[in-house]
Amino acid sequence: MPTRFRSALLSALFCVAFIAPAAAQHTLPREAQIGPRPFYLVDKMKDGPLKQKLQQCTGPFHKTDFSIGHRGAALQFPEHTKESYSAAARMGAGVIECDVTFTKDRQLVCRHSQCDLHTTTNILSLPALAAKCTMPFIPADPATGRKASAKCCTSDITLAEFRTLTAKMDGFNPNATNVAGYQDGTPRWRTDLYSHSGTLMTHDESIALIKSLGAKFTPELKAPEVAMPFDGDYTQEKYASQMLRAYKDAGIPASDVLAQSFSLADILYWVKTEPEFAAQAVYLEGRYETSGLHPAKPETWKPSMVELKAQGVKILAPPITLMLALNDKSEIVPSEYAKAAKAAGLDLIGWSLERDGPLDRGGGFYHKSIKAAIDRDGDTLTVLDVLAQQVGVRGMFSDWPATTTFYASCMGMK
Template structure:
């Protein structure tokens, strides 16, 4: 089976690479996986997962921490990464954006500081935002708005921020009300003041545990070349250079981008790192785009692409019986072309008792409880043959990966 082959490959890569002596960590998955398993419909998969309830947990290459563990921790903060590491993620993601002085930092979007940090609560920095805070006006129905970018401030200024749970209240009439917008399926319990990180700091932290890296070069919101001189290629190269400076073996790095030209650049300029470059395929988001994305997969393989990564909704569909989840046309075509598949993002959908959301759109008819996410994960792992999956709560996938013996570290 493809999964078993990938398991063997992963173990080979681990043994061949040179790692620093990692910090010892006792992987813990907490009680959420058990809740999800108990919530599943009766069947063989539920029984299998129940049989692993007392199994010791280990870190797994099948598990990628999506922004850390942002289901409960402020994304891309030290605290979020440490939670993800404790939960067994074998690879940690730093989404990479640049500051006004062209330094790389971990942020999901170049312009999300107004929803992921406390920048609006710091008047001197809020004044520098691309679009300052505008309160909601109930009389006119105008919603609150703001836009604050990493490129609005220097690295030194960025480091004074506190990370918070991503969210905003569009009806807020004050900064405090606007910032209090955490989705109800998350929590502010660990959001007192998340420690924001530079890309280099994230490398040092992840390396200290001997884990792998998947930095995403975020698509710039500002016009490039930035300030007339900083090009997209310089930005892409700077990301790679920070791993070289830290003496990280390329086999441990999975650079990502939604921009296809970034992948082509790495293939040409940094072939060792490009061997594991991940093309985040957003073309699948529309019906016409899905058809075109599927059709171009053989050409991507010919051009040197190794890994494609669409959102996981694009990898499954319902069979003719309208009940059975099976691999999609895209998934079948990617496998046929010889491309590995990574997908995103698990545990990002909130409650699944009403069919799920974006991530479950093609199979929503058979989604009716939170436990169904394990049913979908099982199809992705065993039928689609994904190499790994991003998760907002890595413990959920770690539990499954350990139970099924998927891509474990020695």
């Protein structure tokens, strides 16, 4: 074989062996990279059989649908960004969340709230866009006690303008007297190491990325903070249909999409119009904020668990605190709410692990019902074990999916 042909053949073989795999580098490997944090949490657990079992767990750790990336991996990466989603996938999240809202020109983007751009992006640093905010920045006034404030919504700007923003860690300084100080408000237990170049995502871009990572989807239809119909004829129903249509257009099977909403009306609309998606739609529990729902008082659960099931709800997703209680021995056990949901045939998904920060003082909202039993970071895994083994949740949202991936792998869960 002539030398030039031999060289060409070797070059081609090199391309097949090395370049082709590199092109597929975004595909999520079955084996997950969990890093040191889960082992740190194990070390901080109270002594007992669960700690002993987890101490003996050295892998392999694998991707699992039990591990749901809450806004990606928001403990350290700016939420709903390419970087956050990619980190969640590497940590084994089998399902990744895009909270969905819309821009001024009715394009869908990933943001936790329609009006959070002032705390999650650099919009206030861009004068032309800051001027379009619903409420431009108002500095704190120490003399009067006025706190700094602003309100910038995706519906204030177009998709093209949204694309010019950079994401940052969610947070703000209420005592700031200037924009730079206001945006410097990341909680101390998070980090700004990765927050200087967060890549915002449209809904369509999130679908393409998450698909390439080999994960499933859990988009949340965020409640609009503008009057609906928006701009004349953009109704809630059009908005709800638009979100699901994006998955159809992308060729995503309905079975891979766990559509979420805090609005029961949205869920029932999907039951009526999109039964394939409704089969795994997730009703997010927010009634504790609006109707006084109490996890130990069934008379406050309106509709009841049985009624929700009869209306077509398949999956209920409450915050951790609603699913747990303390018994007379101060042990963490399933709440009456959680037991009733399971008895009615509802699947449960919990939110959100690793969101309270350090647990040495009992945690915050997510551990409110069991605060007396929480005194160390290792209790994260104790709580997760009760949710998985006694409550029977089918999945857990987590701000650091490595933790849920580690637990699921060690316990032999899919």
